[in-house]
Amino acid sequence: MRRRASLVLLAFAVFFTALSPLMRWYAFPRLAKIPPGQYQDMVLEARPATLIDYGTMKARKVPKVTIVQTLKGDVAASDRIERTAGRDVVVWDTLSYVAGPDGKMVSQVPERYIFDAHSQEPVHATGESVDGDRVRREGIEYKWPFLTEKRDYTYFDAQTRSSAPIHYRGTRTFHGLEVYYFEQTIPWTRVPLPKKMPVKGITPRAVEKTGTTRWYSTRRMFWVEPVTGAPVNGEEIHKEELRGGDLLPGGGKVTAFAGHVKMRDDYVRSTVALVTSQRTLVLLLTSYLPWGFLALGAALLVLSLHLEARGRRPAAPGPDPEPALSPA
Numbered sequence: 544m545r546r547r548a549s550l551v552l553l554a555f556a557v558f559f560t561a562l563s564p565l566m567r568w569y570a571f572p573r574l575a576k577i578p579p580g581q582y583q584d585m586v587l588e589a590r591p592a593t594l595i596d597y598g599t600m601k602a603r604k605v606p607k608v609t610i611v612q613t614l615k616g617d618v619a620a621s622d623r624i625e626r627t628a629g630r631d632v633v634v635w636d637t638l639s640y641v642a643g644p645d646g647k648m649v650s651q652v653p654e655r656y657i658f659d660a661h662s663q664e665p666v667h668a669t670g671e672s673v674d675g676d677r678v679r680r681e682g683i684e685y686k687w688p689f690l691t692e693k694r695d696y697t698y699f700d701a702q703t704r705s706s707a708p709i710h711y712r713g714t715r716t717f718h719g720l721e722v723y724y725f726e727q728t729i730p731w732t733r734v735p736l737p738k739k740m741p742v743k744g745i746t747p748r749a750v751e752k753t754g755t756t757r758w759y760s761t762r763r764m765f766w767v768e769p770v771t772g773a774p775v776n777g778e779e780i781h782k783e784e785l786r787g788g789d790l791l792p793g794g795g796k797v798t799a800f801a802g803h804v805k806m807r808d809d810y811v812r813s814t815v816a817l818v819t820s821q822r823t824l825v826l827l828l829t830s831y832l833p834w835g836f837l838a839l840g841a842a843l844l845v846l847s848l849h850l851e852a853r854g855r856r857p858a859a860p861g862p863d864p865e866p867a868l869s870p871a
Contacts, residue, residue, distance in 0.1 A: 552847035560840030589802025631660035687772035755788030
């Protein structure tokens, strides 16, 4: 009976020991994915800020500028691209909408971002664009990979339509979470004007004909929770200028927008709460279950060997039989 029990325990020990690496290296890449139909929004503010007055073409101080970022997954487009890409794909349609203190539009830039659902690597397919311009992304955007590493990454900048390194600057604590801090600086670069201008009747082509150009620079900062790869906070020290041409007196330059852009506090709190719950799910697949199954397999193996040893131990000798009495 003991031998049969030890064999059953040995079988379970082998099963759970084999299941441990399968959870980490097989199940995790297939289960930890960005859902294709995800929708979220984010509000950032620059308080105070500098903003151009297109009526006078002069910069003025304003109490705040608001940036609303929305992200919506296109499930139908994901399904269509997956048929040729051979992997799970997510298609995000995003919009960065900038509003002045009066709530009126300053600029808006739509994007279509196509990427691998697990690794977050870009997937190059028809429709990949920024403000209607075709682009070919290299590196990440919006989100880091699951199990983010302490190293530099390549990050795509939508304004310049190009990628550049974003540097790991150390580990920090943010709202009770251990996070990795990343920073990227984009030097002054000439960039296209938004297709949709805030002044009716003025188009990017009309501005370009005057010889006036738009320039941009930013210092971009992210606090990234490494298990999920999700940024829990983001900031930018953002600057834009219009330079030269007939629109500016003397052909000089004017600040179009400048400010320290930060996530609004209520969105920081909700993001931290969401990421904390998702972190537990990822840890189940990468740590808790693999190590738990390995420990359980080891314990069952020890118990199986113990029962086997007891089953093989010789029985203790019994008392000698009493001699039979001979007949008188």
